[in-house]
Amino acid sequence: MEFSIKMRSIIVVCIAVCSLFSVASAIAGTATFYNVYVPSACYGFEDQGVMIAAASDALWDNGAACGRMYRVSCSGPTNEGVPEPCKEGSVTVKVVDRCPSPGCQATIDLSQEAFSTIANTDAGKINIDYNQV
Numbered sequence: 001m002e003f004s005i006k007m008r009s010i011i012v013v014c015i016a017v018c019s020l021f022s023v024a025s026a027i028a029g030t031a032t033f034y035n036v037y038v039p040s041a042c043y044g045f046e047d048q049g050v051m052i053a054a055a056s057d058a059l060w061d062n063g064a065a066c067g068r069m070y071r072v073s074c075s076g077p078t079n080e081g082v083p084e085p086c087k088e089g090s091v092t093v094k095v096v097d098r099c100p101s102p103g104c105q106a107t108i109d110l111s112q113e114a115f116s117t118i119a120n121t122d123a124g125k126i127n128i129d130y131n132q133v
Helices: 002-024 057-063 112-118
Strands: 027-034 052-056 069-077 091-099 108-111 126-132
Antiparallel strands (some): 027 126
16 A cells, blocks of 8 residues: 555656656747748658648758657747737647748748647747747
């Protein structure tokens, strides 16, 4: 009986620590969206679906970002246009393209479908938390 209580306590502590690590590992950034998906810098005219993204120079890594998956969630507005743009939840996207500077205005440029999963597209640009999965 005492062993069972100790094991339960250890399991609860492990779950709590793992949860904190997951939250702590998220990176703050910004997201915009685009809607012309091909050709892409990574896959040319090959269709990669619509849950995709273009990486800014900060994430591009000389093309090594191609195929990386990121979990992205909206954390708030970046302007006065839409004071509460966020929707609940997150979206997982695959990097298929590059969003080069100086034109790129965000950390990650999401497909319109991915952006609309986590935020109101009227916002145009949002604050996000993201991590590689």
